[in-house]
Every structure is written in C-alpha cells, then in structure tokens.
Amino acid sequence: MSGHSSKPTVGALPDTTADSPFVPVALTWVVWALFVASIVALVARIRFGDVWEIPGWVAVDGLTVLMWVVVTFFSGIVHSYSRRYMAGSSHETRFFLATFGFTVAVMALLAADHVALFGVLWLAMGLVMAELIGIDAGWKQAQAAAAVARKYFVASSVLLGIALTALWSATGSTTVSGIGAAADTLGGPVWLVAAAALVGAAMIQSALIPFHNWLLSSMTAPTPASALMHAGFVNAGGILLTRFAPVITVDSTLMLAVVAVGAASAGGGKLLKSVQTDIKSQLGCSTVGQMGFMIMQVGLGFFGAAITHLILHGFYKAYQFLSSGEQVEQTSPSETTGHTIGPVTSVAGFVVALLTGLAGGVVFAVVTGKGTNVDSGLLLTFFVVFTTLHAARSAVQHTELPALARYGAVPLVFFPAIVIYAVVYEGVSGLLSVSMATTELTLLHGVVAVSFVGVYVAIETGVHENSRRLYVALLNATQPSSDTLLTSTEEYNEH
Structure with a gap:
C-alpha cells in the first residue's frame, strides 16, 4: 500500500525577468547566441566541408561543430532553467559565471589542436565543474564533494598529460591532427603507455567503474549543474577517445580492452542502479551504465555510434535531472518491492x-x-x-x-x-x-x-536479490565519500 502527499502551491512563482541580476540575463542571451552561431557553423560545414584552422593551434572539423551545437543547446537550457532555480541565491552570479565558463572551456577544447592547449583546457573543464559541484562555499558537504571531484579530475589530467607527452615524443608532432596523421608509425612501449593513459583519462572523466565515486559524491551540486554534468561533462571520455581514434585503433588487443572496460561499466551500472532508492542516485548509476555503453561502442570501432549515443543520452539525462523534482514522491514501505520492469504479464x-x-x-x-x-x-x-x-x-x-x-x-x-x-x-x-x-x-x-x-x-x-552478499557489495560500491553525506535533516533546511 503506498500513499502520496502533495502540497498546494502557495502564491505565484517568482518573476525571473523582473529583478534578475544583469550577469545571468546577459550570459543566458550570449549562450543562446552561441547556439545559433553553432548551427550556422554546422550548416556551413555540411555545405562546404572545409576544416577551419589556425595552423598549429585550432582546427574546427565536423566533430567540433556538431558538438558545439549540442553543448550550447544544453547550456542554453541550463542557463534558462537556472534563472528561476537560482533566483535569490547569494551565489547566483557566481554560478552563472562558472556555468558559462564551463561552456566556453568545452567549446574551446573541441576546437583545440595544439596538445598543450588541449591538455590545459581539459584540466580547466574539470576544475570549473568541481567549482559548480561546490558552489555553496558555506556548505561543508558541498566543499567535500568538490574536493573529491577535483582529485579525480586532476588525476585524469595527469594521465592525459602523460599520454600527450608520450605521443609528442613518439611522433614529433605537437598537434592532435599531426599525431593522428602519424599514427601508422606508432607502436611499442611508448604507444602502449600513451594509449593506456588515454583510456584511463577517459574512464575517470566518464565515471566508469571503478572511478564512479566522484559522480555519486556530487549530489550536492545544484540540479542544473547536475544536468550539465550528466548530459555533457561525462561525455568527455567518448570525445577524447574519438579525437584520438587513430592512436587507440593501432592494435586490436587494446580495442578489446576498451570493449571490456566499457562492458563492465554498462552491466555494473545497471546492477548498481538496482539497489538505489533516491532519484538522483538512480540517475547517477544510470549514467555510469550509459557511459559504459558509449565507451564499448568506441572499442567496437564505431565512433559515430558512440557520438550518437552520447548526444541522445545527453538529451535524455538533461530532461531527467531538470524534471527530477516532479518524480519525488512519498511512498510508504510495502511487503514487496517491484523490479525495474517486473515479470512478464502475458x-x-x-x-x-x-x-x-x-x-x-x-x-x-x-x-x-x-x-x-x-x-x-x-x-x-x-x-x-x-x-x-x-x-x-x-x-x-x-x-x-x-x-x-x-x-x-x-x-x-x-x-x-x-x-x-x-x-x-x-x-x-x-x-x-x-x-x-x-x-x-x-x-x-x-x-x-x-x-x-x-x-x-x-x-x-529478481534473482540477484537472493544474495545478501551481492546486495551489500553493490550498496557499498555506490556509497559516496563519507564527508559529502548530510547526517541530519536540519542540514537539508540550511541549503
């Protein structure tokens, strides 16, 4: 027997266009303008097929303009949604500056060709996301979550730095495009170090098992920041491996390894989700599984399928997070709990x-x-x-x-x-x-x-529910960092 409780809305929702600070308004308009410009760039790319570049530094190709459209669209939605969500918050302007900064960092990363610029922007993207996770400076759990995420993102950047250095040493090229062109010459220990470091950096950024703790510890992030994280940030792993596809496709054994790590997260994410009881944690575990699917498609050699998957998953997960408040219901305990879908009825x-x-x-x-x-x-x-x-x-x-x-x-x-x-x-x-x-x-x-x-x-x-040991193992695997947990209901009211 389950019961539902609801409260009638008292008063009208705030008018975000009346007394909204200048910065959120201006940045929201700028992001939507970037979205329109990105569509124009995509149409031009389809029509003319040229690669626009600043030799040695920037190269705008099909992947760049396609992802520009996706990134600016999601960012525009998040900016518009946040106008009301963050209204009245003491850190509203800081949140918008960080969100816009994240958008710019991702757009620049997608166009970066010089390996040093690529590495710096990868680090900047992670640090800005950590800032969004801990946007409330007075909330110790949020600061702890930001610290956890920051450690993971720095580790990912270190691995990427190792990979880029090794590839520069092996090919003599300082550009991503140059490394790709020289991929036929790659092999041996230096290539193996570079390829393994690339896969490791992608796994961390996309929160694949066993690097998913930072994602499940980030629930202190404002809901629009979570939407941007799950719809955009975690996709960076797929983008990275697609950008360096000539490097990781050198050897079929490495591709098999990529399939294996992707499959582990795809199946593991579904298992982890099965023991979650709250909406955001379920969505987080779902993201772990979906990113596993994306990486597995890379390992199969279908980079177009991986990019398609991350785009469609981004739309789905952005909607799920931004509407998560509507899904929260008070349900009384019952004797039986249904499975994800339930048994076949006919x-x-x-x-x-x-x-x-x-x-x-x-x-x-x-x-x-x-x-x-x-x-x-x-x-x-x-x-x-x-x-x-x-x-x-x-x-x-x-x-x-x-x-x-x-x-x-x-x-x-x-x-x-x-x-x-x-x-x-x-x-x-x-x-x-x-x-x-x-x-x-x-x-x-x-x-x-x-x-x-x-x-x-x-x-x-429901076979997996018969093993208490498995249930405990799954529950332990989904526990966020202890410093990020709220231990009393009063702490919820303060934030």
Whole structure:
C-alpha cells in the first residue's frame, strides 16, 4: 500500500525577468547566441566541408561543430532553467559565471589542436565543474564533494598529460591532427603507455567503474549543474577517445580492452542502479551504465555510434535531472518491492516485445549495413536488438491501453524511432573525420553479449536479490565519500 502527499502551491512563482541580476540575463542571451552561431557553423560545414584552422593551434572539423551545437543547446537550457532555480541565491552570479565558463572551456577544447592547449583546457573543464559541484562555499558537504571531484579530475589530467607527452615524443608532432596523421608509425612501449593513459583519462572523466565515486559524491551540486554534468561533462571520455581514434585503433588487443572496460561499466551500472532508492542516485548509476555503453561502442570501432549515443543520452539525462523534482514522491514501505520492469504479464506481450526487438535489429542493419557481416558490427546490432526489446517490453507492461491496442502500437512507435536513430547515426558518422575501425569478432565479444543477457535476466527476475552478499557489495560500491553525506535533516533546511 503506498500513499502520496502533495502540497498546494502557495502564491505565484517568482518573476525571473523582473529583478534578475544583469550577469545571468546577459550570459543566458550570449549562450543562446552561441547556439545559433553553432548551427550556422554546422550548416556551413555540411555545405562546404572545409576544416577551419589556425595552423598549429585550432582546427574546427565536423566533430567540433556538431558538438558545439549540442553543448550550447544544453547550456542554453541550463542557463534558462537556472534563472528561476537560482533566483535569490547569494551565489547566483557566481554560478552563472562558472556555468558559462564551463561552456566556453568545452567549446574551446573541441576546437583545440595544439596538445598543450588541449591538455590545459581539459584540466580547466574539470576544475570549473568541481567549482559548480561546490558552489555553496558555506556548505561543508558541498566543499567535500568538490574536493573529491577535483582529485579525480586532476588525476585524469595527469594521465592525459602523460599520454600527450608520450605521443609528442613518439611522433614529433605537437598537434592532435599531426599525431593522428602519424599514427601508422606508432607502436611499442611508448604507444602502449600513451594509449593506456588515454583510456584511463577517459574512464575517470566518464565515471566508469571503478572511478564512479566522484559522480555519486556530487549530489550536492545544484540540479542544473547536475544536468550539465550528466548530459555533457561525462561525455568527455567518448570525445577524447574519438579525437584520438587513430592512436587507440593501432592494435586490436587494446580495442578489446576498451570493449571490456566499457562492458563492465554498462552491466555494473545497471546492477548498481538496482539497489538505489533516491532519484538522483538512480540517475547517477544510470549514467555510469550509459557511459559504459558509449565507451564499448568506441572499442567496437564505431565512433559515430558512440557520438550518437552520447548526444541522445545527453538529451535524455538533461530532461531527467531538470524534471527530477516532479518524480519525488512519498511512498510508504510495502511487503514487496517491484523490479525495474517486473515479470512478464502475458506470453503475447513477451512475443510482441521479442519480435519488435528482432525486427528493430533488421531495420537497423538494412539502413546502416551493420550486422550483415560476422564482425564487431554484429555485436552493435545485437545491442540495438537488446535495447529495443527492453524498451518495447517496458512499453507493453506500462502503457495504459487495452491489450490489443498496446500490442499494435508498440511496433508502430519503435520502428520509426529505430529508423530515425539509424539515420542520425549515419549522419553523425558522415560528419566525423574518423574512419570506422570494424574489428573481427572474438571470444571476448561473445562473453560480453552473454554477460549482458545474464545480468539483464537476473535483475528483471529478481534473482540477484537472493544474495545478501551481492546486495551489500553493490550498496557499498555506490556509497559516496563519507564527508559529502548530510547526517541530519536540519542540514537539508540550511541549503
């Protein structure tokens, strides 16, 4: 038995356009202007296909302009949302300056070609995000969370510095583009150090297991900052590996290792989410899993799929965080707790979901050509089938329509969605200057596929709940740093 409580709104919401400070207003307009300019740049890139550059320092290519559009759009939404969210706060102006600074740092990073400039901007991006996490200077838990994040981000920057130094030493080039052009000459211990450091830096920034603690300790961040973090900042790992794709695709063994670390976080994130009870922690663990999927797509050699994934995940997660307040409900304890989706209620429902997933994979394969050969494209298509099946099953279970209407509506909704995803994937891949690096299927790829099915079935049927040891291990793995925890309800009221 669950109960819900709600309070009527007392009075009108504040008018943020009346007495809003100048800085938030001005920066919000500037960010939206940057969004419009980014769209113009993207159209020009598609039309003319040139790379605009300041030789040796800046190179604006397809990935740059595409991500500029995404970054400025998310930032514009966060700026606009924060006009009301931060209204009346003593650190409102500081928050807007930090948010705008983060946006500029990311945009500059996307265009940076000189390795020193790239490294400095990577560090700056992390330090500004840590500032947003601890924006309330008088809140000791927020300052502790910022300190935790800062340590991780500095470690990521150190690893990136090692990678860039090693690559400069091996190729003699001081630019990212120059290193990519000389990738055919890479190999041996120096390349291995550089490649491992790049993957490590990406794992930390994208909060992959076992580096996810900074993300789960950052719940003190204002909600719009969390949206920017989960929709944008964590995607930096995928951007980094895509930018240095020629380096990490030198050896197929390294690509397999990238698949393995991505798969561990993709499956682990779902397991970690299964023991969470609050909205933000669930979203945080979901991000860990989704970033694992993104990195795994990189390891499969499909950089266009990774970029498409991070864009779509960014839209989804930004919406989830900015609307998280609406999802908070007071629910009384009950004798039973439902699983993520719940058991199948009918054979017909399961058959519809299964057929939708399989047909979705066929549609994806026809549109993109992936999965038609026995290579890593087959595994990519498998995950499309798996994701479609999962989403279709959820829709069949939860859509409040008569059974017949439900079963007919699911394919009608999902097939166009898959076609749109495939078209977007093809468009994104066409914009990237990175060529696809399809690899041969190995035993590890098979283990990854089987493991995913096993984890999914275990969670959805509740098998994993039979092990108290596993539950405790998962709960311990999701505990934030102790200094970031609020220990009394009074502390919530102060902030």
